[in-house]
Amino acid sequence: MTARVLAVHRSPTHSFSKPTVERIRLLEGLGVEGDAHCGVTVQHRSRVRADPSQPNLRQVHLMHAELFDLLAEVGHAVTPGLLGENVTTRDLDLLALPVGSRLSIGGAVVTVTGLRNPCRQIEALQPGLLARVVRRHDDGTVERLAGVMGVVSRGGVVAAGDPVAVSLPPGPHLPLTRV
Template identity: 35%
Template sequence: MGKIVAVCTSPQKGMRKKNVGEGLLVPEHGLEGDAHTGTWHRQVSLLALESIEKMRQQGLDVHPGDFAENLTTRGIDLVSLPVGTRLKIGSQAVGEVTQIGKECHHRCAIYYQAGDCVMPREGIFIRVLEGGPVKVGDDIEVLA
């Protein structure tokens, strides 16, 4: 079982996200108020704090949301989860892993600062099956 360490949103795509501390996961839509919501397979993005730490070890001053992830987690190996895995997020929400990593068509500011970015390799995406509130400190666990 892991923990949610940040809940992040942005008003536009292509921006770093801000940790807002809490939010609402909406079924078949995503994180309420975020630019990436919609009826597609990448409704919510997740990145492990452990991945962010890798970038910090390269000398970057980066924080949750800087890689445009919606949920930053700790204590769960996200990239080892196969597509189709279900995750319980907080007390009510359930998400299904739809994609591991992504192709970056445009190199982000982090890439230009460090020569690398972890989100394309270590970020995952889910669609929201069951909605509910999510906040910093909530549990995130693998269901199946």
């Protein structure tokens, strides 16, 4: 199967969910044009409070639609954009990518920086959802399932139906951690 974009989303406000739009424009080094998280430095409110000079490694949020399928199996109705992603993909194992993977999407390139670490706001959306997207294993390890974050390495327009091509970085590959 060819990996593809299922839907794209943006919001000019720091709302949790993002409405679906026909297309988004990715701006090199900044993020999604018209999205509250667009910028060279961090835009997420808690990160701005901690240190507003930090580089923005969370310019684009990508989520795999297969997560929605898993959540539906346990009674959570989640649709594209509801969890705040900018790009919803299908047929791409985002969580298995190493740091530095380059995703060619439409005319743009996004370089994967790490895993999204969802906050407690997700519980207001649907009680019990946080425990489904952040799993704590018996050995103490934490598994984050809420997609990946990236930076825009080449700007361009991205729309539903666009194919996604993956280029892995030179080895050794580093596993994704939260950013």
